[in-house]
Amino acid sequence: MIRGVNQVVLYVEDQEVAKRFWVETLGFALDQDEPYGDERWLSVVSPDGATKLVLSKRQPGWTAPEVRDGIPHSNVFFYTDDVEKTYRELTEKGVDFPEPPSKQFFGWWSMFSDPDGTRYALGQRWGTSQG
Template structure:
């Protein structure tokens, strides 16, 4: 049996703000944007394909999302230093600049909702 991951859901307070972040700042493309109940079903993905991020409207009745703890969603780049510079230039905020650890290169950035994500190097 061969399994793969096709989607990862990210809960946000403002879907349009999140779409703007992932497209304008990170460089992903919208692959789906359609009505979904009282909100929208939105998927974004890196150019050329890959795992899709589902930008899901968080329900205000849900408990607050854990802040200051990275989701273990790992994005990978061929050159983490260059990618860091490009993303910072587009307005992406990093809470941890690229550093070389015993296991490899790592960095942490956050989206406009405060969700934290890892960036590694292939």
């Protein structure tokens, strides 16, 4: 039986810049950084230890999906226990938030961008407070 998601590939322009962003700024743990054929296998693990992100070099000609403003580019949604607190902490570290926290019918959410401008959703974990 499938039990969950183990890893997700994120396409990045510069793996070194992405590594610093995900590890130093967002607090993910470095998992692997090894040669992989003619490329580099670079992965980080979420602070809860549940998900590995493979930071893969974008291939020439790759473009982010076109989406309207206010919508993430990525299908990967991240969670936190307190969206407003995380927004304040990460904004102080220079993370761009095209969408500040707001309460929606489905709960609290926000949206942040990585150094390449890829937008990711950030939601409140189910079952936590913040009404």
